[in-house]
Amino acid sequence: MLDTIYQSIIAGNAPKAVEGVQQALEAGHPPGEILNRAMIAAMAEVGRRFEAQECFVPEMLIAARAMQEGLKVLRPHLVAADIKPVGKAVLGTVKGDLHDIGKNLVGMMLEGTGLEVLDLGVDVSPEQFVEAVQEHRPRFVGMSALLTTTMPGIRATIEALEEAGLRDQVTVMVGGAPVTQQFAEEVGADLYAPDASSAANRAKAALETA
Ligand code: B12
Structure with a gap:
């Protein structure tokens, strides 16, 4: 089957x-x-x-x-039913990148932990991430990149969040097939996860230690 x-x-x-x-x-x-x-x-x-x-x-x-x-x-x-939102997560695939299956799965699993997920879709520019954070004040910002050529969009978005004075207010999560723990550390992300269920577990752990 x-x-x-x-x-x-x-x-x-x-x-x-x-x-x-x-x-x-x-x-x-x-x-x-x-x-x-x-x-x-x-x-x-x-x-x-x-x-x-x-x-x-x-x-x-x-x-x-x-x-x-x-x-x-x-x-x-x-997605487990009847969970009260414990916070918000803004999620998107970075600029120039149209892959969304993995991001969508991460969104579903985050919803399963009780987070309200605001999905910005694909091809999301650093400015769009910043605007969404300003508007929704999420606890998490999740970025997905599936192409080696679009990975720099993660760094650019983190820099844009810094410039807007928002970096300290959010936990930045990153992932996607070419993204690694080492890359996440290099660009100054807070969390990396190799798959959707570990993304949810790490988000949950971050919420519990907050
Ligand atoms: C499906 C697919 C497409 C589809 C996408 C459809 C869609 N709606 O997403 C289409 C046909 C559009 C496509 C287009 C292209 N693709 Co493509 N695609 C794939 C493929 C086969 C599968 C990706 C996928 O969905 N995997 C399944 C999901 C579940 O896995 P995932 O995305 O990795 O996500 C998991 C984790 O990474 C993690 N994760 C993901 N995001 C996030 C985010 C956070 C915050 C966290 C914590 C975790 C996390 O959790 C997820 C779930 O467990 C991959 C091959 C591969 N091995 O990845 C190539 C692949 C990514 N594509 C590739 C290429 C080259 C392209 C094109 C450039 C092809 C072309 N010549 O046009 C274009 C680029 C278009 C663009 N601008 O984005 C290459 C990339 C090579 C590279 N190193 O850069 C790959 C690796 C194929 C290959 N082996 O060469 N593609």
Whole structure:
């Protein structure tokens, strides 16, 4: 069953991916297992094929659509219901970068910890992050970058927050496939997480020690 989801995402067959997720949930598979073993694994395989030039951007795009449709079904099961907001998080993919699957997952998992998530979407400039922080006064600012060429957007945003006098008021979280703990430290971020569930755990820990 998990293999059907995995194959459907790679093939970009959204209806079949959706059906697979529904069936796996009905059969009692834990949502985290469906997510990690079938869905994220499929996107990793698509990335590998792209790198090996076995597939190209259109295939990557339809695979991403199938993933997003499947996630819509999984979402209510990942996000615990009836949680009172414990604070806000502003989240976005940095300027020039259109990848949003990982960011969306991080958003869902943060919601699961009780944070209210304000998603700025993709291609978010440092100025847009600053404006959102001014307007919403969040506890966390999360930035996602999937391209080595857009990673500098993280540093630029942290600098813009400093210039606006807002840096000390927020906990900056960063992530995305090319982002590392070392990079996070170099650019002066507060938190790095390699995946969505550890992002939620680290945010929770930061809230508890505050
Ligand atoms: C799907 C995909 C696309 C889709 C994106 C659709 C969408 N709506 O997101 C499309 C087709 C649009 C696309 C386009 C491109 N892509 Co692309 N894409 C991918 C692919 C296959 C999967 C990404 C993904 O969704 N992974 C699944 C999610 C769940 O994982 P994730 O994003 O890493 O997120 C997790 C963690 O990183 C972390 N995380 C993520 N964000 C955050 C944020 C915070 C705050 C925290 C704490 C944690 C965190 O938690 C997440 C969940 O666990 C990757 C391959 C890969 N291995 O990453 C290439 C990849 C990222 N793409 C790549 C490239 C080159 C491109 C293009 C330049 C291709 C082109 N020639 O046009 C364009 C660029 C477009 C742009 N300006 O952004 C390269 C990047 C190479 C590099 N080193 O820079 C990759 C690595 C493929 C490859 N192996 O070469 N892509």
